[in-house]
Amino acid sequence: MSPDTLGRLLADLDDIPTITDARIVRRRSRDFFWYSPILNELLSDKSADILVSPRNEAEIIRIAAACARHRVPLTVRAGGTGNYGQAVPLRGGVLLDITALDRIEWVRPGAIRVAAGAKLNVIDAELAPHGFELRMHPSTKRTATIGGFVAGGSGGIGSVTYGGLREPGNILAARVVTIEEEPRVIELRGDAAQKINRAYGTTGIITALEMPLAPAWTWIDIVVAFDDFAEAAAFGQEAALADGVVKKLISAVAAPLPTYFGALRPHCPDGKSIVMAMVAEPSLESFKALLNGRGSITLETPTDDGPGQVPLYEYSWNHTTLQVLKADRSVTYLQSLYPPDRLLEKVAEIRQLFPDEVLPHLEFIRFGGRVTCSGLPVVRYRDPERLNEIIRMHEARGVSIANPHVFTIEDGSRYKRADADQFGFKREVDPLGLLNPGKMRSFVPDGA
Amino acid sequence: MSPDTLGRLLADLDDIPTITDARIVRRRSRDFFWYSPILNELLSDKSADILVSPRNEAEIIRIAAACARHRVPLTVRAGGTGNYGQAVPLRGGVLLDITALDRIEWVRPGAIRVAAGAKLNVIDAELAPHGFELRMHPSTKRTATIGGFVAGGSGGIGSVTYGGLREPGNILAARVVTIEEEPRVIELRGDAAQKINRAYGTTGIITALEMPLAPAWTWIDIVVAFDDFAEAAAFGQEAALADGVVKKLISAVAAPLPTYFGALRPHCPDGKSIVMAMVAEPSLESFKALLNGRGSITLETPTDDGPGQVPLYEYSWNHTTLQVLKADRSVTYLQSLYPPDRLLEKVAEIRQLFPDEVLPHLEFIRFGGRVTCSGLPVVRYRDPERLNEIIRMHEARGVSIANPHVFTIEDGSRYKRADADQFGFKREVDPLGLLNPGKMRSFVPDGA
Numbered sequence: 026m027s028p029d030t031l032g033r034l035l036a037d038l039d040d041i042p043t044i045t046d047a048r049i050v051r052r053r054s055r056d057f058f059w060y061s062p063i064l065n066e067l068l069s070d071k072s073a074d075i076l077v078s079p080r081n082e083a084e085i086i087r088i089a090a091a092c093a094r095h096r097v098p099l100t101v102r103a104g105g106t107g108n109y110g111q112a113v114p115l116r117g118g119v120l121l122d123i124t125a126l127d128r129i130e131w132v133r134p135g136a137i138r139v140a141a142g143a144k145l146n147v148i149d150a151e152l153a154p155h156g157f158e159l160r161m162h163p164s165t166k167r168t169a170t171i172g173g174f175v176a177g178g179s180g181g182i183g184s185v186t187y188g189g190l191r192e193p194g195n196i197l198a199a200r201v202v203t204i205e206e207e208p209r210v211i212e213l214r215g216d217a218a219q220k221i222n223r224a225y226g227t228t229g230i231i232t233a234l235e236m237p238l239a240p241a242w243t244w245i246d247i248v249v250a251f252d253d254f255a256e257a258a259a260f261g262q263e264a265a266l267a268d269g270v271v272k273k274l275i276s277a278v279a280a281p282l283p284t285y286f287g288a289l290r291p292h293c294p295d296g297k298s299i300v301m302a303m304v305a306e307p308s309l310e311s312f313k314a315l316l317n318g319r320g321s322i323t324l325e326t327p328t329d330d331g332p333g334q335v336p337l338y339e340y341s342w343n344h345t346t347l348q349v350l351k352a353d354r355s356v357t358y359l360q361s362l363y364p365p366d367r368l369l370e371k372v373a374e375i376r377q378l379f380p381d382e383v384l385p386h387l388e389f390i391r392f393g394g395r396v397t398c399s400g401l402p403v404v405r406y407r408d409p410e411r412l413n414e415i416i417r418m419h420e421a422r423g424v425s426i427a428n429p430h431v432f433t434i435e436d437g438s439r440y441k442r443a444d445a446d447q448f449g450f451k452r453e454v455d456p457l458g459l460l461n462p463g464k465m466r467s468f469v470p471d472g473a
Numbered sequence: 474m475s476p477d478t479l480g481r482l483l484a485d486l487d488d489i490p491t492i493t494d495a496r497i498v499r500r501r502s503r504d505f506f507w508y509s510p511i512l513n514e515l516l517s518d519k520s521a522d523i524l525v526s527p528r529n530e531a532e533i534i535r536i537a538a539a540c541a542r543h544r545v546p547l548t549v550r551a552g553g554t555g556n557y558g559q560a561v562p563l564r565g566g567v568l569l570d571i572t573a574l575d576r577i578e579w580v581r582p583g584a585i586r587v588a589a590g591a592k593l594n595v596i597d598a599e600l601a602p603h604g605f606e607l608r609m610h611p612s613t614k615r616t617a618t619i620g621g622f623v624a625g626g627s628g629g630i631g632s633v634t635y636g637g638l639r640e641p642g643n644i645l646a647a648r649v650v651t652i653e654e655e656p657r658v659i660e661l662r663g664d665a666a667q668k669i670n671r672a673y674g675t676t677g678i679i680t681a682l683e684m685p686l687a688p689a690w691t692w693i694d695i696v697v698a699f700d701d702f703a704e705a706a707a708f709g710q711e712a713a714l715a716d717g718v719v720k721k722l723i724s725a726v727a728a729p730l731p732t733y734f735g736a737l738r739p740h741c742p743d744g745k746s747i748v749m750a751m752v753a754e755p756s757l758e759s760f761k762a763l764l765n766g767r768g769s770i771t772l773e774t775p776t777d778d779g780p781g782q783v784p785l786y787e788y789s790w791n792h793t794t795l796q797v798l799k800a801d802r803s804v805t806y807l808q809s810l811y812p813p814d815r816l817l818e819k820v821a822e823i824r825q826l827f828p829d830e831v832l833p834h835l836e837f838i839r840f841g842g843r844v845t846c847s848g849l850p851v852v853r854y855r856d857p858e859r860l861n862e863i864i865r866m867h868e869a870r871g872v873s874i875a876n877p878h879v880f881t882i883e884d885g886s887r888y889k890r891a892d893a894d895q896f897g898f899k900r901e902v903d904p905l906g907l908l909n910p911g912k913m914r915s916f917v918p919d920g921a
Contacts, residue, residue, distance in 0.1 A: 135690065135719075135755025156604060160717075187716050194717025194759030215762030237717065237755055240688040242583065266842025268635050269608075269642025269685065271583075307583025307685055311642030314663030366814065394714025396842050 026074040026117055030095050034075070034119075037091035041084050044076040053102065054120055058110040060346055061357055063409055063430040068110045073100060073120035080125045082140075082202065082210070082232045089208040089230060092119055092459055099204060100461045101226040103142055103170035106163070108343060110432040111177040111225040115463035123172060126232060132157070135238050136197060141172025141231045146330065149241075157238035160187045160195060164344035167330060172231045175199070179223055179427075179441040180390060180399075182274045182303065182338045183239065185265055188391040190222050191443045197237055201229030203454040211454065219445035223438055227465040228447050229454040242305035244273055246337035248289070248324035249316060250297040254279040257298040258372050258387060258398075260319060264302065265389035265396045270312050271305035275389040276341045279376075282384050282403060285349045288335045292324040301337055303328060342401065345386045349403050359383070359416065361400035362425040362440045368397055371424055378418060381405070392440075400424070433466040474522040474565055478543050482523070482567075485539035489532050492524040501550065502568055506558040508794055509805055511857055511878040516558045521548060521568035528573045530588075530650065530658070530680045537656040537678060540567055540907055547652060548909045549674035551590055551618035554611070556791060558880040559625040559673040563911035571620060574680060580605070584645060586683045589620025594778065597689075605686040608635045608643060612792035615778060620679045623647070627671055627875075627889040628838060628847075630722045630751065630786045631687065633713055636839040638670050639891045645685055649677030651902040659902065667893035671886055675913040676895050677902040690753035692721055694785035696737070696772035697764060698745040702727040705746040706820050706835060706846075708767060712750065713837035713844045718760050719753035723837040724789045727824075730832050730851060733797045736783045740772040749785050751776060790849065793834045797851050807831070807864065809848035810873040810888045816845055819872055826866060829853070840888075848872070881914040 026034075035043065044050060051072040058064040079085045092099045098118030105112050114120055126140040127147065132155055139148060145166045149158045161183030163169055174181075175196060180189030190196055196218040203209045211229065213220055218235075221228050251257040254277070261277040264270060277300050283293035293299055300320065304312045306327075313322070330336035340348055346358040363371050376385055382405050387398040404415065409430075416426045427439040434447075451460075451468055458470030474482075483491065492498060499520040506512040527533045540547045546566030553560050562568055574588040575595065580603055587596060593614045597606045609631030611617055622629075623644060628637030638644055644666040651657045659677065661668055669676050699705040702725070709725040712718060725748050731741035741747055748768065752760045754775075761770070778784035788796055794806040811819050824833055830853050835846040852863065857878075864874045875887040882895075899908075899916055906918030 133755070135753060192717040193715045193763045194719075194756055197755075197758065215758055216765070237719075237759070267641045268839045268842055269640040271642075271685075305583060307581070307645075308642055310645065310663055311685070315641045317664070391716045394716055394844050 026097060030097060031074060034091055034095050034097055037094070038077060038088065041088065042078040045074070047072070050074065050076045050120060053105070053122070054114055056105045056107040056110060056112045058108060058113060058432070060108050060343070060350060061430040062406055063412070064110055064432060068113050068432065071113050071115055072117065073114040074117045076120045076122055078122040078125055082126065085121070085202050085230055085232060086208045086210070088119065088121065089202050089204045090206055093204050093206045093208070093457060096457065096459065098459050098462050101176070101230055103173040104144070104165065104168045106165035106169045106173065107177045109177070109429055109437050111464070112173070113432070114461070121230065124170060130233065136235060137238055138233060138235045139171055140233050142170050145169050145171060145174065152238065153241055156241055158241040159183070160237055160239040161190070164338050164342040166338070171234055171236065175222060175234055176226050176231060177223060181342050184390040185272055185275050186391065187239070188394070189441070191219065191441065194237060196222060196234065198235035199231055200233040201231050201454060203229055204459050205456065216445065219443040220447050220450040222443035222445070223434065223441055224447050225434055225461050225464045227434065227455070227461045227468070228451045229460070242271060244303045244328040245306055245309050246324060246326050246328050247302045247304055247312070247322060248292045248337070249300045249302070249320040250294050250323050251300065251320040252297065254298040254376065254385060255369070255373060256319060257300050259369055260316065261300050261387060261389050261398070262368055262396065264312065264315060267315055270315065271308045272302060274301060274303035274338060274341055276301040276345070277387045278345060279385040282345065282349060282386060285352050286340050287348060287351070289324070289337070289340050294323065301341055303337065342388055345401060346403055355406060356403050357406045357412070358401055358403050358429065360427040360429050361402070361419055362392065362427070363398050363400065364423050365392070365395040365397035371422065374422055375419065375424060379415065383415060432464060434464055435466050474545060478545060479522060482539055482543050482545055485542070486525060486536060489536065490526040493522070495520070498522065498524045498568060501553070501570070502562055504553045504555040504558060504560045506556060506561060506880070508556050508791070508798065509878040510854055511860070512558055512880060516561050516880065519561050519563055520565065521562040522565045524568045524570055526570040526573055530574065533569070533650050533678055533680060534656045534658070536567065536569065537650050537652045538654055541652050541654045541656070541905060544905065544907065546907050546910050549624070549678055551621035552592070552613065552616045554613035554617045554621065555625045557625070557877055557885050559912070560621070561880070562909070569678065572618065578681065583686050584683060585686055586681060587619055588681050589679045590618050593617050593619060593622065600686065601689055604689055606689040607631070608685055608687040609638070612786050612790040614786070619682055619684065623670060623682055624674050624679060625671060629790050632838040633720055633723050634839065635687070636842070637889070639667065639889065642685060644670060644682065646683035647679055648681040649679050649902060651677060652907050653904065664893065667891040668895050668898040670891035670893070671882065671889055672895050673882055673909050673912045675882065675903065675909045675916070676899045677908070690719060692751045692776040693754055693757050694772060694774050694776050695750045695752060695760070695770060696740045696785070697748045697750070697768040698742050698771050699748065699768040700745065702746040702824065702833060703817070703821060704767060705748050707817055708764065709748050709835060709837050709846070710816055710844065712760065712763060715763055718763060719756045720750060722749060722751035722786060722789055724749040724793070725835045726793060727833040730793065730797060730834060733800050734788050735796060735799070737785070737788050742771065749789055751785065790836055793849060794851055803854060804851050805854045805860070806849055806851050806877065808875045808877050809850070809867055810840065810875070811846050811848065812871050813840070813843040813845035819870065822870055823867065823872060827863065831863060881912055883914050
């Protein structure tokens with residue numbers, strides 16, 4: 026951004042808090058893209074020019090107007106816990122920190138309306154006295170925000186019961202600010218709310234979300250150790266299919282990945298593959314009856330994600346990858362979706378294809394109403410060519426890949442894609458193409 | 474029973490209330506088997522010799538001991554709402570009315586322990602202040618008991634979310650009294666509790682049950698009218714698969730069946746097929762978004778099953794058949810299970826096979842963790858041969874039938890069969906073969 030433009034922008038922003046210190050702005054312009062050696066190379070030098078921290082929606086409207094007026098790109102950032110550079114500005118401009126917008130507007134039985142910058146763990150803590158909680162959260166619950174989750178997420182802990190955010194009913198409504206010289210505020214309800222799901226903030230600045238809630242059970246963290254990964258996967262599928270057993274998480278992790286599991290390590294016997302589960306306390310006995318002695322339970326404790334604790338879910342989903350990366354930066358990962366009808370067969374087939382190179386980690390989920398699993402395998406990284414070959418070998422066998430080594434919505438999302446006209450909507454809310462430019466690759470702004 | 478035996482039995486029963494008036498005993502020896510013209514012929518002259526009404530488990534133990542001592546058959550009866558003669562004594566003896574055993578032992582978050590004779594609607598009313606309800610109930614909720622449901626049921630309203638009683642976790646524990654000269658009391662927990670599931674009381678006298686609970690949402694009764702049954706079925710499947718939409722009932726009923734629907738008739742336009750649904754209030758908007766204008770909503774009202782009301786669920790499951798039978802005694806019904814992977818295709822195939830003779834009624838359920846549907850079609854009855862031919866034609870096309878025109882567990886249950894060694898267990902709890910004799914066809918008592 027030219028010093029002139031910056032000056033005019035700053036004048037327009039007036040008393041809205043800003044930071045222009047390049048070191049700070051650059052540090053905040055990052056997320057967890059470094060899980061991918063490919064993204065790390067592409068994104069590590071990217072930075073916004075200015076960090077702007079609005080305190081309410083009125084200020085966001087002023088910022089959006091100023092950016093439109095001066096043709097300055099705007100990238101929204103909250104917790105910065107994404108893995109695909111969703112919050113990394115490719116073309117400088119404004120980095121919009123929305124974390125001060127954290128107010129809960131209301132809580133009703135089964136639903137909450139909350140500002141987009143509210144942290145997920147704070148929301149759940151506020152909901153607890155009402156007997157409710159969010160239906161799902163990423164493994165980064167303790168640092169991520171609801172807006173960031175919806176803008177980039179897709180699903181997580183809870184998706185074994187409710188499916189992902191893309192399933193009908195999992196986002197009730199969203200409120201967005203357009204980026205125009207006279208910004209509008211648009212309420213998207215029902216299906217229409219999918220227009221902002223996993224769009225990385227390219228389809229409007231999300232200021233508030235209405236989310237459906239789940240009953241807040243007392244959850245029990247459980248680790249079960251198995252001699253063999255195939256047994257762990259088979260039990261995981263059975264448990265996921267058991268509609269009478271109330272659960273929030275079923276993950277199967279192959280040996281030797283659990284040996285990297287820090288504080289959980291004592292519960293991960295050498296050479297064993299594990300299933301990690303979160304089961305509602307009243308279903309615990311039924312869960313064990315289903316297990317029927319097939320594995321050995323090495324951990325059983327109520328979920329505690331308070332300060333100083335490491336809850337089991339921080340070893341699941343993409344935290345599995347993180348736990349390994351802490352010790353070994355030579356690995357990376359993939360994201361896959363298995364076909365529900367030939368699940369275990371395909372898991373075995375992929376396992377055999379890459380016995381040492383792709384270490385299996387499966388998250389059982391519902392997808393389109395069917396139990397299947399999303400793989401987040403840890404991959405011993407050689408080079409981009411081999412990584413692409415591994416992707417092709419999965420897809421040739423009917424296992425879909427949502428490539429986490431690209432930063433565009435089109436190339437990365439694949440099966441995570443929401444069923445909504447996000448491109449058409451972008452033209453409506455961001456005609457100048459200023460929102461997180463470059464992420465929606467196929468969008469060409471008006472007059473460009 | 475010989476007058477001598479009866480006299481000795483009465484002496485042993487002492488102060489336990491009994492009725493021997495043949496007219497009363499015969500009337501209580503019946504259930505709703507008359508839905509089947511075949512069972513009606515086979516069972517209408519069956520009766521116990523004496524009705525015994527214990528007030529607590531200690532009295533049940535005394536009755537069981539007396540029956541064993543005098544070799545008197547014992548058939549348990551509660552609400553008498555079954556359809557396959559489960560409570561009809563084939564060989565006279567004692568009819569054991571357990572409805573006085575209706576005490577709730579305890580309620581904990583997510584679980585209840587209750588005496589077997591408690592009525593389902595009373596249980597739910599007691600649970601309401603705790604924010605819970607039973608996970609599922611038959612359409613006879615307002616007259617049936619929990620013991621009768623578990624002994625004969627299989628599933629019902631709620632099974633679209635939790636599956637049937639046979640799914641792991643849907644019965645937590647059962648307490649049974651054996652029928653021996655010195656009866657024992659046995660607690661069956663977890664998998665073991667399946668030994669009494671749909672065994673018609675042949676595997677012990679159930680005195681208490683521990684059942685898992687569901688959160689008690691505010692349910693909304695909804696009727697959607699469609700021009701075409703295929704559309705209704707397709708929407709039903711979509712709604713059943715939508716894990717983000719919290720629901721308790723999804724039924725699709727083909728025209729002209731809804732014209733028989735008494736008080737619901739004004740909401741059932743001529744010539745239309747309907748979907749009946751119970752949706753949690755916070756999911757109502759999502760349900761409508763999913764519907765997306767495909768049918769027209771003709772009813773939308775909170776579920777009310779209080780006195781004087783007819784809740785929507787009393788038009789679903791086997792109440793659909795009853796509503797038609799009220800006007801037309803020439804029909805009967807079947808019970809079928811569709812394969813989840815070719816659901817709509819098979820529904821269309823069966824529809825085409827019997828366009829006027831078999832009128833489709835589908836209940837969407839989860840079965841083994843997969844969404845499918847159980848059919849309870851209304852059948853224009855000709856004769857037993859044709860009925861059997863219709864059954865064979867279903868099965869030849871991969872649609873399983875649980876024949877409701879037979880009274881034995883083996884012949885009737887089929888896919889409803891619990892996964893447990895009920896035969897082995899019967900030898901343990903009823904070595905003399907006195908419990909509801911004739912219902913477990915393949916059981917031969919010791920020394921017989």
